[in-house]
Amino acid sequence: MATEPAELFSALIDRESVDPDALAAALEDPAERRALVAFARLRQDLRSPVAGEAEWLATRLPPPVGGATRRAWWLTAAAALLAAGIGAGVFAERYAAQARPPLPTRIVQLESVSALR
Amino acid sequence: MRWSTSTTLALTLVVSTSSFESRAQSSGATGQNRLVPQLHVFVLPGFQTRSPALAASGVIALAPDASAYWAVSLESDTRGPCSNGLHMPAAPLGSHPEASAEWRLQATPVSSDGEQATVDVRWERRVPRPGLLLEGDLVQERRLVLRDRGRGILDVVRRSGNAPGVCDSFAIGVELRFASPDDVEDAGLGYDLWLIDRASGDAVGRARTQAKQGADATYAFASQKLTGIAGEVGVTISGTVTGRARNDGSIDLTFDTQQVVARRGGTRGDGGRKRMPVRAGETIEFEMPKALKALLPDDLQQHDYALRVTTERLW
Numbered sequence: 001m002a003t004e005p006a007e008l009f010s011a012l013i014d015r016e017s018v019d020p021d022a023l024a025a026a027l028e029d030p031a032e033r034r035a036l037v038a039f040a041r042l043r044q045d046l047r048s049p050v051a052g053e054a055e056w057l058a059t060r061l062p063p064p065v066g067g068a069t070r071r072a073w074w075l076t077a078a079a080a081l082l083a084a085g086i087g088a089g090v091f092a093e094r095y096a097a098q099a100r101p102p103l104p105t106r107i108v109q110l111e112s113v114s115a116l117r
Numbered sequence: 118m119r120w121s122t123s124t125t126l127a128l129t130l131v132v133s134t135s136s137f138e139s140r141a142q143s144s145g146a147t148g149q150n151r152l153v154p155q156l157h158v159f160v161l162p163g164f165q166t167r168s169p170a171l172a173a174s175g176v177i178a179l180a181p182d183a184s185a186y187w188a189v190s191l192e193s194d195t196r197g198p199c200s201n202g203l204h205m206p207a208a209p210l211g212s213h214p215e216a217s218a219e220w221r222l223q224a225t226p227v228s229s230d231g232e233q234a235t236v237d238v239r240w241e242r243r244v245p246r247p248g249l250l251l252e253g254d255l256v257q258e259r260r261l262v263l264r265d266r267g268r269g270i271l272d273v274v275r276r277s278g279n280a281p282g283v284c285d286s287f288a289i290g291v292e293l294r295f296a297s298p299d300d301v302e303d304a305g306l307g308y309d310l311w312l313i314d315r316a317s318g319d320a321v322g323r324a325r326t327q328a329k330q331g332a333d334a335t336y337a338f339a340s341q342k343l344t345g346i347a348g349e350v351g352v353t354i355s356g357t358v359t360g361r362a363r364n365d366g367s368i369d370l371t372f373d374t375q376q377v378v379a380r381r382g383g384t385r386g387d388g389g390r391k392r393m394p395v396r397a398g399e400t401i402e403f404e405m406p407k408a409l410k411a412l413l414p415d416d417l418q419q420h421d422y423a424l425r426v427t428t429e430r431l432w
Contacts, residue, residue, distance in 0.1 A: 101311035101320045101425045104402035110374060110389030112406035 005032045009039045152295040154179045154234035156224050156263075158189050161270070161288040162199035174292075175203045179226035179236065188223040191289060192216035193274070199284035210243045217250055217283045218274050219243045224291075232392065233264040234293055240271055249280040261291070265371060265392060266359070268292035296331075297363070304330040304362035305431035312338045312354060313402070315421035326358065327431060333357045340379075345417045351379040352413070352422070356388070360428055362397075368428055370395045372403060376422070378412040385412050397430040 005026040011018050026032045159174040175189045188207035194217040195202060202213070210219050220242050227235040242255040252274045261269075273288040305327060312322035321341060328334035337355035344350070356374035363369060370393055377386040389406045403424045413420060 101313065101323075102400045102427055104400045104425055106399075107402045107404060107423075108391055108393065109404045110372070110391050110406050110409075112408040113373075113388035113390055114408055 005029070006035065009036045012036075013039050013043055151299055152229075152231045152297050154226065154229045154236075155294055155296050156236060157268075157292040157294060158191070158203065158222060159268075159290050159292065160191065160193075160201050160203075161286075161290065162193065162201055163284045163286060165199070175205055177205075177224050179224065179229070179234065187225060188221060191220045191222070193218045193287040194283050198282055199287070201287070210241060211245070214245050216245060217276075217280075218252075218287065219245065220272065220289055222271070222289070222291075227260070231295065233262060233267075234295075235260060235262050236293070237261075238271065238291065240289075242272060242274070244274070249277055249283050251275045251277050263291075263293035265293060265295050266373075294331075297361070297369070299363045299365065300369075301330065301362045301364055303432075304360075306330070306334070306360040306362065306368065307429040307431045308334055308336065308358050308360075309427040309429070310336050310338075310358075311425040312341075313423045313425055314341070315423055316419045320425075322354075328359070331359065331361050333359050341420075341422075343413075343417050343420060345380075345414050347414060348381050350414060350417060352420070353377045353379070354422060354424070358426065362430055363394075367394050367396055368430065369393075370401075370426075370428055372401075372424075372426065374403070374405070374409075374424060376405065376409045376412060380414065387412060395428050397428065400425055400427040402426075 008018050008023055008026055009032075012023065027036070156177040156179055157174045158177065175191075177183075177187055177189065179187070186205050188205075190204045190207040190210070190212070192202050192213040194200060195213055195215050207221050207223075210221055213219055220240055222238065222240040225237040225239075227237055229235070237258065237260050239256075239258040241257075242252070244250050244253050247253070255272070257272070259271075268290060269292075270288050270290040273286055275286045276283045306329075307327040308325065310324045310326070311320045312324075313319070314321045322338035324336040324338055326334040326336045335355070335357050338353070341352040341354075342349060343352065354374060354376050356372070358373070359371040361369040371390070372392070373388060373390045375386060375388045377384055387406075387408050389403070389409055391403060393401075395401060403426065405422055405424075410418060410421065
């Protein structure tokens with residue numbers, strides 16, 4: 001647990017647990033009280049928006065997470081439909097090709113085996 | 118020499134020689150092909166063998182350069198019933214006194230035209246231990262005219278009574294095949310076959326089969342049921358297709374088909390054959406010979422079957 005005044009104040013502002021007696025002793029000193037006030041002011045300054053920050057954020061930040069998920073889902077669904085369509089077309093083409101014999105390049109008469117004897 | 122060794126040696130001789138090439142070569146879009154006849158010698162021991170396994174047979178290259186290997190010797194039952202051995206060059210008869218029978222087979226090429234070869238075959242059988250077999254010693258000579266893939270049995274011996282350690286029967290046979298130095302060493306060939314009934318123009322059956330270079334691939338279609346005046350007739354078409362891929366990219370195709378017509382009173386069958394060069398991916402329609410068309414009853418002869426075959430190189 002922090003005991004130095006500066007560490008005490010820093011821990012206090014960060015919502016950590018501090019020794020109340022050590023805090024009380026530190027606040028007895030005016031210089032330490034000014035230091036605590038300076039800590040509080042610094043934290044306030046850090047949390048206040050900078051001029052123009054809201055406008056900058058509006059143009060630069062990515063869209064909300066929920067929107068991205070929806071868009072990805074639509075893209076995936078579209079890709080799946082496209083793949084299924086192509087696959088069905090290829091299957092249908094191959095099935096049609098397999099269901100009928102290829103055309104011959106030559107027609108040849110077999111010789112009778114009994115005539116060969 | 119063992120089966121595998123002799124086969125390899127003989128095939129090497131076949132591939133390396135070109136001086137006994139056929140004069141009437143296969144013609145067509147795919148160019149010339151140098152063909153050399155080779156005689157496969159196989160055995161049929163007992164009644165358990167499905168078919169002669171030519172991959173394990175001896176191969177006699179019927180080329181002058183290979184004349185030292187035109188003779189082979191065989192013996193039966195040396196290492197138990199139905200065991201067998203083959204030797205190239207041939208061992209003299211009497212080398213295996215423990216065998217039930219020994220053979221020496223000599224083949225001499227006479228002529229070859231690329232479709233068939235004429236071969237003088239002389240074989241001598243010796244039975245070292247009388248009483249084991251019904252047959253005795255024998256010497257025979259025959260002039261055989263063999264078409265490509267034609268095969269037959271030359272000689273057979275049978276066990277006498279219950280003679281111990283002897284196969285029920287033991288046959289030796291030969292088959293002629295043509296090989297070519299233009300053939301690739303290893304290839305896989307696929308065949309897509311369609312059965313067409315020209316009466317309707319429809320494809321009524323489809324079969325796919327495949328085999329390695331030079332090996333037989335069998336095919337069969339479901340039986341076609343036709344109804345005629347005399348009742349139902351069944352037509353069954355099946356066969357064998359063999360391809361040899363060549364270095365120029367073409368394929369030497371041998372196509373065989375067998376048609377059996379079954380109707381009331383019995384069955385009738387006949388076959389057709391064609392050997393021709395094709396291009397990889399080419400589709401050929403084979404028409405049945407008239408002898409096969411005549412198997413159908415008169416009122417059903419409008420069913421004119423044809424086979425459409427696409428040959429593909431698989432590897």
